[in-house]
Amino acid sequence: MAIITNAPRGTQDVVPAQSHKWQFIEQTALDTALLFGFREIRVPTFEHTELFCRSVGDTTDVVQKEMYTFEDKGKRSITLRPEGTAGIMRAVLQNGLLNDALPLKVSYLTNCFRYEKPQAGRLREFHQFGVEMVGSASPVADAQVIAVAKTLFDTLRVTGLELEINSIGCPSCRPTYHNALKEYFRSHIDDLCDTCGERLDKNPMRILDCKCPACAEIAKAAPVVLDYICDDCKTHFEGVKKNLDASDIAYRINPTIVRGLDYYTRTVFEFVATGIGAQGTVCGGGRYDGLIELLGGQPTPSVGFAMGLERLLLVMEQQGCEFPPVQGCTMYIGSVGEAAALKAVELCTQLREEGFYAECDTVGRSVKAQMKYADKLHAKFSCIIGDNELVDGKIKIKRMDRGEVTEVAIDPEALTQFIYRGTIDEMVDYTE
RNA sequence: GUGGAUGUAGCUUAGUCGGUUAAAGCGCCAGUUUGUGGCACUGGAGAUCGUGGGUUCGAAUCCCAUCUUCCACCCCA
Numbered sequence: 001m002a003i004i005t006n007a008p009r010g011t012q013d014v015v016p017a018q019s020h021k022w023q024f025i026e027q028t029a030l031d032t033a034l035l036f037g038f039r040e041i042r043v044p045t046f047e048h049t050e051l052f053c054r055s056v057g058d059t060t061d062v063v064q065k066e067m068y069t070f071e072d073k074g075k076r077s078i079t080l081r082p083e084g085t086a087g088i089m090r091a092v093l094q095n096g097l098l099n100d101a102l103p104l105k106v107s108y109l110t111n112c113f114r115y116e117k118p119q120a121g122r123l124r125e126f127h128q129f130g131v132e133m134v135g136s137a138s139p140v141a142d143a144q145v146i147a148v149a150k151t152l153f154d155t156l157r158v159t160g161l162e163l164e165i166n167s168i169g170c171p172s173c174r175p176t177y178h179n180a181l182k183e184y185f186r187s188h189i190d191d192l193c194d195t196c197g198e199r200l201d202k203n204p205m206r207i208l209d210c211k212c213p214a215c216a217e218i219a220k221a222a223p224v225v226l227d228y229i230c231d232d233c234k235t236h237f238e239g240v241k242k243n244l245d246a247s248d249i250a251y252r253i254n255p256t257i258v259r260g261l262d263y264y265t266r267t268v269f270e271f272v273a274t275g276i277g278a279q280g281t282v283c284g285g286g287r288y289d290g291l292i293e294l295l296g297g298q299p300t301p302s303v304g305f306a307m308g309l310e311r312l313l314l315v316m317e318q319q320g321c322e323f324p325p326v327q328g329c330t331m332y333i334g335s336v337g338e339a340a341a342l343k344a345v346e347l348c349t350q351l352r353e354e355g356f357y358a359e360c361d362t363v364g365r366s367v368k369a370q371m372k373y374a375d376k377l378h379a380k381f382s383c384i385i386g387d388n389e390l391v392d393g394k395i396k397i398k399r400m401d402r403g404e405v406t407e408v409a410i411d412p413e414a415l416t417q418f419i420y421r422g423t424i425d426e427m428v429d430y431t432e
Numbered sequence: 433g434u435g436g437a438u439g440u441a442g443c444u445u446a447g448u449c450g451g452u453u454a455a456a457g458c459g460c461c462a463g464u465u466u467g468u469g470g471c472a473c474u475g476g477a478g479a480u481c482g483u484g485g486g487u488u489c490g491a492a493u494c495c496c497a498u499c500u501u502c503c504a505c506c507c508c509a
Contacts, residue, residue, distance in 0.1 A: 003499090006482095006499085006500070009499090009500070009501090060507095061506080061507050061508080062507080062508075065433080065507095066507080066508090083508090083509080084509095112509080114507090114508080114509095116433095116506090116507070116508080117433075117434090117505095117506085117507095118501080118502090119502075119503065119504075119505095120502075120503070120504095121508095121509085122507085122508075122509085126509070127509090128509060129509095130509090195505085195506070206507090211504095211505080259508090260507065260508055261508090270509090277503075277504090278503085278504065278505085279507090279508075279509080281508065281509060282509070283509070284508075284509055285509095305509095306509055307509065308508085308509030309509085310509085311509060312509090334467095334468080336467055366462090366467085367467045367468055368463095368467085368468065368469080369461085369462085369469095370467095370468075370469090371468045371469040371470095372468090372469050372470085373469085374468090374469065375469040375470055376469085376470095379469090382468080382469075383468090384467065384468060386467060388467090396468090398468075398469085400469070400470085401470095403469090403470095405468095
């Protein structure tokens with residue numbers, strides 16, 4: 001396939017037959033967030049590279065090998081955002097959004113870019129929905145954020161997603177655990193697989209999650225995070241659990257959950273799907289109490305999540321979730337002859353002013369072909385205007401599903417009246 | 433980045449011991465008499481068989497490379 005007719009690797013088109021699904025998901029997401037008081041924020045697609053190095057973390061895979069980074073014509077190092085939170089926190093600080101009653105609650109829909117090898121549920125350009133609650137240290141905040149995701153899944157009728165939660169401690173207690181882990185695994189280093197050997201120093205918690213049997217066996221007896229976190233973190237975690245219970249949200253504690261971005265503290269969570277392949281995490285998030293300070297703001301505890309929309313869509317399609325139907329054409333106004341064609345255009349214009357979806361011939365089809373086309377559009381009504389109709393001032397409107405024909409005056413008032421009467425009990429025409 | 437598969441009309445596929453104009457269904461367009469859809473029938477357009485090399489008298493079919501897509505690792509949403 002020629003390069004100009006082939007989208008870059010790891011990117012996807014959303015064609016008209018699919019776009020209504022995206023619109024539905026996106027609108028439902030924003031609406032759901034609003035029920036909790038999260039209002040949409042929009043930030044640039046690219047940022048200064050330094051922002052991501054600082055916030056996501058210099059040593060993370062995302063920063064080290066997955067960013068789309070380039071120098072612009074002004075010699076600035078620019079990066080297409082690999083995730084949403086960093087840019088939003090930058091915007092929060094830049095716009096002084098914290099100089100108001102806290103917490104600040106924002107939601108967002110963004111495309112993100114990561115240079116990875118594509119596979120099921122993993123693209124180079126992908127889309128996220130997320131929320132951030134900035135300025136609350138309370139475990140209520142964690143649970144409320146989780147509740148947004150849960151409510152969205154429920155609203156979309158997505159089932160079978162399991163909520164897994166964990167606490168990875170705070171800067172004061174995490175090092176203790178990391179050391180304990182390293183010490184433990186180091187004593188078994190000869191039996192670990194190669195990747196885990198590398199993980200030992202960089203990200204020891206990942207070893208807990210290794211797929212290979214040998215590592216899994218060793219991991220069974222490894223120290224557990226929750227035994228090492230400090231009293232404050234423990235209390236916080238208990239608070240999160242209590243609030244989830246109060247919200248009637250089921251969860252499972254999974255001590256092996258790790259977030260790959262450096263800014264996470266304390267609570268981390270994932271909503272995991274089975275059945276969409278290896279990339280089963282549909283939603284991931286947690287608390288990031290140190291991030292705002294790291295970016296130069298006042299210490300401000302925060303919590304949020306990001307949801308992979310492609311993955312969410314995969315789950316929904318795999319589960320056969322319903323999407324709202326696309327509205328079909330209300331009235332197809334066909335025509336024969338030039339004068340009639342102009343009249344058809346005029347009538348369409350008038351009907352659209354009334355809010356109806358109206359179509360007329362734009363390619364010069366025969367009458368028969370126009371009727372076929374009207375059928376293909378799933379038009380509720382159709383009519384053909386010709387010289388006779390122009391003389392009589394009347395058209396025969398056919399109700400397509402029943403074949404009934406009614407004579408109506410060529411007059412916008414009469415037409416809208418007729419359509420209202422005909423659609424009153426079934427306002428929407430469902431089509432694929 | 434590593435490993436395993438894949439690639440034929442818009443879509444789903446047939447065709448591979450190499451051999452005349454690459455096939456079908458769906459979709460699209462047009463007809464089946466005069467200005468009216470859904471059914472049926474008929475016809476038509478549409479594919480340099482992912483791309484580039486090579487072997488051969490001859491390749492969609494064999495070989496090499498490359499790209500894409502898919503699956504897993506890794507990583508993450």
